Amino acid sequence: MIEREAGRLVVKVPMVMANARGLLDAGRSALQPGENVVDFSAVNEADSSAVAVMLGWLRAAALLRCTVKFAQIPAGVRSLAELYGVVDLLPQA
Template sequence: MIVGTDGGLRVSAPMVIANARSLLAAGRSCLRARAAASLTVLDLAEVGEVDSSAVSLILAWLRTAGERGLQLRIINPPASLLSLASLYGVAELLPLA
């Protein structure tokens, strides 16, 4: 679902409402385990499906990262995620690498 890597986190599960609660908890746990003031890459290359909850998840992870003093960068975002973020007017908040 979410795996911690040397450089950050890799999400491999669909980012949809059915998985949102467990993804939120797993992502927060991984972020809290990282050293403060480090760059953390969120790799979404393996995410095949997203819905509006994906935008909420990323914003929540950004808050958690900020609380820990982490810089979060997103790589390989699905086009559908970018489209949803644009639709909701929050695309400029996504820290794309």
């Protein structure tokens, strides 16, 4: 689901409702001290659950006292985050 490549966490599956719980858990497990960059360049499909998963990763990072930044957020996910009024909560790498 998520692989560590060149210091980034690369999401390798569609960010859709069917994968949301697994992605949330995989992302939480992959977080390490310091800055974590989650890269969406390999995501070819995403729905509104992607926003929820991203916010969940941010909450987990806060509890672990580390940070998460997002790279190459899919345009549709960015549009949904803007619609929901949370785009400013999603730090970009």
